[in-house]
Amino acid sequence: MKSIYSFSFFKNIILILCILTYYSLGCIERSVDSIVDKRTGIPIKWAPDSYMFPDSWNQHPIHASAKPLKKNRVKHHLKIIKVAMNKYPRELLRKHLRKIYLLDSIHFYGLRYGGTNSTDTLYLTNNGAKEGYTDKYLEGAFHHELSSILLRENENLLNSRYWHLSNPPDFHYGEGGAAALKNGKSGLKLEEKYFKMGLLCEYSMASIEEDFNVYAQELFTDNNIFNIAGKHPRVRNKLSIMINFYNKLDSRYTEKAFYQIGSRKKPGL
Numbered sequence: 178m179k180s181i182y183s184f185s186f187f188k189n190i191i192l193i194l195c196i197l198t199y200y201s202l203g204c205i206e207r208s209v210d211s212i213v214d215k216r217t218g219i220p221i222k223w224a225p226d227s228y229m230f231p232d233s234w235n236q237h238p239i240h241a242s243a244k245p246l247k248k249n250r251v252k253h254h255l256k257i258i259k260v261a262m263n264k265y266p267r268e269l270l271r272k273h274l275r276k277i278y279l280l281d282s283i284h285f286y287g288l289r290y291g292g293t294n295s296t297d298t299l300y301l302t303n304n305g306a307k308e309g310y311t312d313k314y315l316e317g318a319f320h321h322e323l324s325s326i327l328l329r330e331n332e333n334l335l336n337s338r339y340w341h342l343s344n345p346p347d348f349h350y351g352e353g354g355a356a357a358l359k360n361g362k363s364g365l366k367l368e369e370k371y372f373k374m375g376l377l378c379e380y381s382m383a384s385i386e387e388d389f390n391v392y393a394q395e396l397f398t399d400n401n402i403f404n405i406a407g408k409h410p411r412v413r414n415k416l417s418i419m420i421n422f423y424n425k426l427d428s429r430y431t432e433k434a435f436y437q438i439g440s441r442k443k444p445g446l
Contacts, residue, residue: 223279244281261319263445294322317394324393343414357383375411400439
Protein backbone atom coordinates (compact mmCIF):
# COMPACT_ATOMS: atom_id res chain seq x y z
CA MET A 178 0.00 0.00 0.00
CA LYS A 179 2.85 2.39 0.80
CA SER A 180 4.41 2.10 -2.66
CA ILE A 181 1.01 2.69 -4.34
CA TYR A 182 0.42 5.87 -2.33
CA SER A 183 3.95 7.08 -3.15
CA PHE A 184 3.38 6.64 -6.87
CA SER A 185 0.07 8.48 -6.61
CA PHE A 186 1.76 11.31 -4.72
CA PHE A 187 4.47 11.81 -7.34
CA LYS A 188 1.92 11.58 -10.15
CA ASN A 189 -0.05 14.41 -8.53
CA ILE A 190 3.13 16.48 -8.17
CA ILE A 191 3.86 16.06 -11.90
CA LEU A 192 0.29 17.06 -12.74
CA ILE A 193 0.56 20.20 -10.61
CA LEU A 194 3.87 21.14 -12.28
CA CYS A 195 2.28 20.77 -15.72
CA ILE A 196 -0.62 23.02 -14.73
CA LEU A 197 1.75 25.63 -13.30
CA THR A 198 3.73 25.61 -16.56
CA TYR A 199 0.63 26.57 -18.52
CA TYR A 200 -0.32 29.20 -15.95
CA SER A 201 3.16 30.70 -16.26
CA LEU A 202 2.31 31.23 -19.94
CA GLY A 203 -0.86 33.02 -18.90
CA CYS A 204 -3.00 30.12 -20.09
CA ILE A 205 -5.35 27.43 -18.81
CA GLU A 206 -5.01 23.96 -20.31
CA ARG A 207 -8.11 22.64 -22.07
CA SER A 208 -6.95 19.78 -24.30
CA VAL A 209 -3.86 18.28 -25.89
CA ASP A 210 -3.95 20.75 -28.79
CA SER A 211 -5.42 23.92 -27.32
CA ILE A 212 -5.44 26.26 -24.34
CA VAL A 213 -7.52 29.22 -23.23
CA ASP A 214 -5.72 32.46 -22.47
CA LYS A 215 -6.26 33.20 -18.79
CA ARG A 216 -6.49 36.99 -19.11
CA THR A 217 -8.90 37.20 -22.06
CA GLY A 218 -10.60 33.80 -22.25
CA ILE A 219 -9.59 33.51 -25.94
CA PRO A 220 -8.89 29.92 -27.13
CA ILE A 221 -5.53 29.25 -28.81
CA LYS A 222 -5.22 26.06 -30.89
CA TRP A 223 -2.18 24.53 -32.57
CA ALA A 224 -3.91 21.93 -34.71
CA PRO A 225 -6.43 22.28 -37.57
CA ASP A 226 -10.06 21.35 -37.11
CA SER A 227 -13.02 20.92 -39.44
CA TYR A 228 -14.57 24.28 -38.56
CA MET A 229 -11.49 26.51 -38.44
CA PHE A 230 -12.12 28.27 -41.76
CA PRO A 231 -15.23 30.05 -43.07
CA ASP A 232 -17.16 27.70 -45.40
CA SER A 233 -16.35 29.75 -48.49
CA TRP A 234 -12.62 29.26 -47.88
CA ASN A 235 -12.96 25.51 -48.34
CA GLN A 236 -14.31 25.93 -51.86
CA HIS A 237 -12.86 26.91 -55.24
CA PRO A 238 -10.75 28.96 -55.81
CA ILE A 239 -9.44 29.34 -52.24
CA HIS A 240 -9.17 25.65 -51.20
CA ALA A 241 -7.87 26.45 -47.69
CA SER A 242 -5.62 23.90 -45.96
CA ALA A 243 -3.50 23.83 -42.82
CA LYS A 244 -0.93 21.66 -41.04
CA PRO A 245 -0.55 21.45 -37.23
CA LEU A 246 2.26 23.29 -35.49
CA LYS A 247 5.15 21.00 -34.59
CA LYS A 248 5.04 20.05 -30.92
CA ASN A 249 8.55 21.31 -30.18
CA ARG A 250 7.49 24.82 -31.25
CA VAL A 251 4.23 25.11 -29.32
CA LYS A 252 5.51 26.26 -25.92
CA HIS A 253 7.74 29.01 -27.33
CA HIS A 254 5.11 30.27 -29.77
CA LEU A 255 2.57 30.48 -26.94
CA LYS A 256 5.06 32.58 -24.97
CA ILE A 257 5.43 34.99 -27.91
CA ILE A 258 1.66 35.22 -28.33
CA LYS A 259 1.24 36.08 -24.65
CA VAL A 260 3.75 38.94 -25.05
CA ALA A 261 1.78 40.22 -28.05
CA MET A 262 -1.62 39.92 -26.38
CA ASN A 263 -0.43 41.79 -23.29
CA LYS A 264 0.05 44.88 -25.45
CA TYR A 265 -3.73 45.20 -25.83
CA PRO A 266 -6.46 45.98 -23.32
CA ARG A 267 -8.32 42.83 -22.33
CA GLU A 268 -11.71 44.16 -23.44
CA LEU A 269 -10.38 45.23 -26.84
CA LEU A 270 -9.21 41.68 -27.53
CA ARG A 271 -12.40 40.12 -26.17
CA LYS A 272 -14.48 42.37 -28.41
CA HIS A 273 -12.66 41.66 -31.66
CA LEU A 274 -10.98 38.27 -31.33
CA ARG A 275 -12.68 34.88 -30.90
CA LYS A 276 -9.89 32.38 -31.56
CA ILE A 277 -6.22 32.05 -32.52
CA TYR A 278 -4.67 29.20 -34.52
CA LEU A 279 -0.91 28.55 -34.40
CA LEU A 280 0.05 26.35 -37.34
CA ASP A 281 3.01 24.94 -39.23
CA SER A 282 1.61 26.12 -42.57
CA ILE A 283 -1.52 27.37 -44.30
CA HIS A 284 -2.34 27.45 -48.00
CA PHE A 285 -4.90 29.46 -49.98
CA TYR A 286 -5.25 29.70 -53.76
CA GLY A 287 -2.43 27.16 -53.94
CA LEU A 288 -0.08 29.62 -52.20
CA ARG A 289 1.63 29.37 -48.84
CA TYR A 290 0.70 32.20 -46.45
CA GLY A 291 2.64 33.34 -43.39
CA GLY A 292 -0.61 34.33 -41.70
CA THR A 293 -4.11 35.58 -42.33
CA ASN A 294 -7.33 36.47 -40.56
CA SER A 295 -11.07 36.04 -40.86
CA THR A 296 -13.85 38.06 -39.22
CA ASP A 297 -12.68 37.33 -35.67
CA THR A 298 -9.94 34.67 -35.95
CA LEU A 299 -6.17 34.76 -36.47
CA TYR A 300 -4.22 32.08 -38.36
CA LEU A 301 -0.49 32.33 -37.66
CA THR A 302 2.30 30.05 -38.86
CA ASN A 303 5.72 29.08 -37.54
CA ASN A 304 8.17 27.12 -39.66
CA GLY A 305 11.16 27.66 -37.40
CA ALA A 306 13.76 30.38 -36.83
CA LYS A 307 16.04 29.00 -39.57
CA GLU A 308 13.27 29.77 -42.08
CA GLY A 309 12.95 33.35 -40.84
CA TYR A 310 10.28 32.80 -38.19
CA THR A 311 12.15 34.75 -35.52
CA ASP A 312 10.58 35.98 -32.29
CA LYS A 313 10.11 39.44 -33.82
CA TYR A 314 8.49 37.95 -36.91
CA LEU A 315 6.13 35.74 -34.87
CA GLU A 316 5.01 38.62 -32.68
CA GLY A 317 4.82 40.99 -35.64
CA ALA A 318 2.55 38.55 -37.48
CA PHE A 319 0.08 38.68 -34.58
CA HIS A 320 -0.09 42.50 -34.71
CA HIS A 321 -0.15 42.46 -38.52
CA GLU A 322 -3.18 40.18 -38.76
CA LEU A 323 -5.05 41.62 -35.78
CA SER A 324 -4.73 45.09 -37.28
CA SER A 325 -6.79 43.90 -40.26
CA ILE A 326 -9.64 42.91 -37.95
CA LEU A 327 -9.42 46.18 -36.03
CA LEU A 328 -9.37 48.17 -39.27
CA ARG A 329 -12.39 46.38 -40.75
CA GLU A 330 -14.42 46.85 -37.59
CA ASN A 331 -13.34 50.46 -37.04
CA GLU A 332 -12.69 51.77 -40.52
CA ASN A 333 -14.27 55.12 -39.67
CA LEU A 334 -11.46 55.78 -37.16
CA LEU A 335 -8.76 55.80 -39.84
CA ASN A 336 -8.06 59.05 -41.68
CA SER A 337 -7.77 57.26 -45.04
CA ARG A 338 -7.76 60.51 -47.03
CA TYR A 339 -4.70 61.81 -45.19
CA TRP A 340 -3.13 58.34 -45.48
CA HIS A 341 -3.42 58.43 -49.27
CA LEU A 342 -2.11 62.00 -49.33
CA SER A 343 0.99 60.73 -47.49
CA ASN A 344 1.88 58.62 -50.55
CA PRO A 345 3.61 60.10 -53.62
CA PRO A 346 1.09 61.73 -56.02
CA ASP A 347 1.73 59.14 -58.74
CA PHE A 348 1.63 56.07 -56.42
CA HIS A 349 -1.10 53.44 -56.74
CA TYR A 350 -1.53 50.35 -54.58
CA GLY A 351 -1.53 46.88 -56.12
CA GLU A 352 -4.31 44.32 -56.25
CA GLY A 353 -4.01 43.03 -52.69
CA GLY A 354 -2.02 40.58 -50.60
CA ALA A 355 -2.89 37.45 -52.59
CA ALA A 356 -1.76 39.04 -55.86
CA ALA A 357 1.46 40.23 -54.20
CA LEU A 358 2.21 36.69 -52.97
CA LYS A 359 1.45 35.20 -56.37
CA ASN A 360 3.72 37.71 -58.13
CA GLY A 361 6.56 37.37 -55.63
CA LYS A 362 6.07 40.93 -54.34
CA SER A 363 5.61 40.15 -50.65
CA GLY A 364 8.98 41.08 -49.16
CA LEU A 365 8.86 42.31 -45.56
CA LYS A 366 12.41 43.68 -45.36
CA LEU A 367 12.40 47.34 -44.34
CA GLU A 368 14.25 49.41 -46.95
CA GLU A 369 15.20 53.06 -47.41
CA LYS A 370 13.83 53.20 -50.94
CA TYR A 371 10.34 52.53 -49.59
CA PHE A 372 10.66 54.96 -46.67
CA LYS A 373 10.94 57.85 -49.10
CA MET A 374 7.52 56.85 -50.46
CA GLY A 375 5.90 56.62 -47.04
CA LEU A 376 6.03 52.82 -47.22
CA LEU A 377 8.06 50.41 -45.13
CA CYS A 378 8.65 47.41 -47.38
CA GLU A 379 7.71 45.80 -50.69
CA TYR A 380 4.57 44.16 -49.30
CA SER A 381 3.28 47.58 -48.21
CA MET A 382 2.61 48.35 -51.87
CA ALA A 383 -0.02 45.59 -52.17
CA SER A 384 -2.94 47.57 -50.69
CA ILE A 385 -3.75 50.19 -48.09
CA GLU A 386 -4.65 47.33 -45.74
CA GLU A 387 -1.26 45.66 -46.14
CA ASP A 388 0.42 49.04 -45.75
CA PHE A 389 -1.53 49.55 -42.52
CA ASN A 390 -0.67 46.00 -41.38
CA VAL A 391 3.07 46.51 -41.79
CA TYR A 392 2.96 49.77 -39.86
CA ALA A 393 1.09 47.96 -37.06
CA GLN A 394 3.62 45.13 -36.81
CA GLU A 395 6.49 47.62 -36.54
CA LEU A 396 4.71 49.99 -34.19
CA PHE A 397 4.07 47.20 -31.68
CA THR A 398 7.45 45.45 -31.92
CA ASP A 399 10.23 47.94 -32.68
CA ASN A 400 10.46 51.61 -31.73
CA ASN A 401 13.01 52.11 -34.50
CA ILE A 402 9.93 53.10 -36.52
CA PHE A 403 10.18 56.46 -34.71
CA ASN A 404 13.76 56.91 -35.94
CA ILE A 405 12.64 56.19 -39.50
CA ALA A 406 9.77 58.63 -39.12
CA GLY A 407 12.19 61.30 -37.92
CA LYS A 408 14.02 61.14 -41.25
CA HIS A 409 11.08 60.65 -43.61
CA PRO A 410 8.07 63.01 -43.50
CA ARG A 411 5.72 60.61 -45.32
CA VAL A 412 6.44 57.88 -42.77
CA ARG A 413 5.99 60.40 -39.97
CA ASN A 414 2.56 61.34 -41.33
CA LYS A 415 1.39 57.73 -41.47
CA LEU A 416 2.81 56.94 -38.06
CA SER A 417 0.80 59.83 -36.66
CA ILE A 418 -2.35 58.47 -38.34
CA MET A 419 -1.66 55.00 -36.90
CA ILE A 420 -1.22 56.27 -33.36
CA ASN A 421 -4.37 58.37 -33.68
CA PHE A 422 -6.32 55.29 -34.87
CA TYR A 423 -5.23 53.16 -31.90
CA ASN A 424 -5.71 56.06 -29.49
CA LYS A 425 -9.36 56.21 -30.55
CA LEU A 426 -9.66 52.50 -29.73
CA ASP A 427 -8.11 53.09 -26.31
CA SER A 428 -6.81 56.39 -24.92
CA ARG A 429 -3.80 54.68 -23.35
CA TYR A 430 -2.31 54.25 -26.81
CA THR A 431 -0.19 57.39 -27.01
CA GLU A 432 3.08 58.08 -28.81
CA LYS A 433 4.95 57.69 -25.53
CA ALA A 434 3.20 54.40 -24.79
CA PHE A 435 4.05 53.00 -28.23
CA TYR A 436 7.67 54.07 -27.87
CA GLN A 437 7.87 52.11 -24.61
CA ILE A 438 6.00 49.11 -26.06
CA GLY A 439 8.37 49.01 -29.05
CA SER A 440 11.43 49.22 -26.82
CA ARG A 441 10.15 46.25 -24.78
CA LYS A 442 10.74 48.25 -21.60
CA LYS A 443 6.99 48.10 -21.05
CA PRO A 444 5.80 44.50 -21.61
CA GLY A 445 2.12 45.38 -21.59
CA LEU A 446 -0.26 48.29 -21.99
